[in-house]
Amino acid sequence: MSEVSYRAAGAADDAGIRALLGATFPDNVKAQEAFTRWQYWENPFGATVSWIAEAPDGRVVAHWAAVPVPMVLDGRRTRGAKGVDGATDPAFRGQGLFTTVGARMMADCANHGIHALLTHPNPDAAGGAERAGAQLVSQVAAHVRPLDPAWMAGRFRLPRRAAALAGAAFHVSAGDDHAVVEAPAPELDDLWAVAGAHVSNGVVRDATWWRWRYVDRPERPYAFVEARRSGRLTGAAAVTVAERFGGRFGLVLEYLAVDAGAARGLTAGLGAAAAAQGAVGLALAAIPGSRLGRLATGAGFRRLPRRLEPRPLRFMVVDPHGDTAGLAARTWSMAWGDLDHL
Numbered sequence: 001m002s003e004v005s006y007r008a009a010g011a012a013d014d015a016g017i018r019a020l021l022g023a024t025f026p027d028n029v030k031a032q033e034a035f036t037r038w039q040y041w042e043n044p045f046g047a048t049v050s051w052i053a054e055a056p057d058g059r060v061v062a063h064w065a066a067v068p069v070p071m072v073l074d075g076r077r078t079r080g081a082k083g084v085d086g087a088t089d090p091a092f093r094g095q096g097l098f099t100t101v102g103a104r105m106m107a108d109c110a111n112h113g114i115h116a117l118l119t120h121p122n123p124d125a126a127g128g129a130e131r132a133g134a135q136l137v138s139q140v141a142a143h144v145r146p147l148d149p150a151w152m153a154g155r156f157r158l159p160r161r162a163a164a165l166a167g168a169a170f171h172v173s174a175g176d177d178h179a180v181v182e183a184p185a186p187e188l189d190d191l192w193a194v195a196g197a198h199v200s201n202g203v204v205r206d207a208t209w210w211r212w213r214y215v216d217r218p219e220r221p222y223a224f225v226e227a228r229r230s231g232r233l234t235g236a237a238a239v240t241v242a243e244r245f246g247g248r249f250g251l252v253l254e255y256l257a258v259d260a261g262a263a264r265g266l267t268a269g270l271g272a273a274a275a276a277q278g279a280v281g282l283a284l285a286a287i288p289g290s291r292l293g294r295l296a297t298g299a300g301f302r303r304l305p306r307r308l309e310p311r312p313l314r315f316m317v318v319d320p321h322g323d324t325a326g327l328a329a330r331t332w333s334m335a336w337g338d339l340d341h342l
């Protein structure tokens, strides 16, 4: 076992943490000072709980942070956080550093009044997250909607007849009026009051959340879509276009809709926004059986077979005050925008 020491970190450790994060993932935006300042050190929802392992020479060799996010538990506002940027220096891996950093960070969340920590570990980090105390809520399912059915049929090797049938299945009737807009709509608090009433446990996606997550972020590779009925805002969505499943896809990060008509309008607008950037399809992540999954399916998304998903995504939770099993058993809402790096 290497001689490392563990401690809570703060803004004074920023450069050391960013050096580790930059070395862990190529092109990691978190290597940039503007990102950690925005997300960790000047987070409007509270103080970030960051823990590190230090080598004897003072280098940061492992890290994990809980970034505060606005949250509801059992429908009531509370303090929550999202686990981000778990990393261990390659020379120190396989020695339990990530597990120990994680367990200490989770325990410290209790001192910061955090009642739920959400985490979406990749397959390499899932074991450590579990050993540190997190429990699985659900695997998250990818849902897709083709914008270019011929590409989709070729990529997923559908026989011609099946492709034609799939194309027909993806067809949905028109929904609410929709538009691609420069910035999130001003009435997001009103929309959240209606659409958010269905969310018992999860991130509060009100105007403050959208502003921080999508407008204040140092880089903003996002397009926004709104749906309206007789002028009233009935849906809001955010999308970013990136390589997935072997092609360019519009990754739907937010998808707030009051009902099925609003969801269909949003989907049409998202298709236009993503196609304008050369996307061949839309993709959306949802907990199977969740309202988000049902709305998306009703608006023409189809669940991608598990074998076609590039990497399984888990949604795990921790109760820093001890009842993690109780927390994991609740009905949770999530959207891809909860993943800070998209």
Ligand SMILES: CC(C)(COP(=O)(O)OP(=O)(O)OC[C@H]1O[C@@H](n2cnc3c(N)ncnc32)[C@H](O)[C@@H]1OP(=O)(O)O)[C@@H](O)C(=O)NCCC(=O)NCCS
Residues within 6 Å of the ligand: 024, 062, 085, 086, 087, 088, 089, 092, 093, 094, 095, 096, 097, 098, 099, 100, 120, 121, 122, 124, 125, 126, 127, 128
């Ligand atoms: C994922 C990561 C943080 C784990 O860090 P770690 O300090 O090695 O974690 P632990 O020692 O607590 O657990 C190590 C895991 O790797 C395995 N392992 C064993 N020897 C190893 C080695 N020499 N190198 C890497 N992994 C090893 C262990 O069996 C264990 O697997 P399991 O969790 O499936 O049981 C680290 O591999 C990493 O930085 N990866 C790249 C960044 C990343 O993917 N971060 C997660 C973002 S969600």
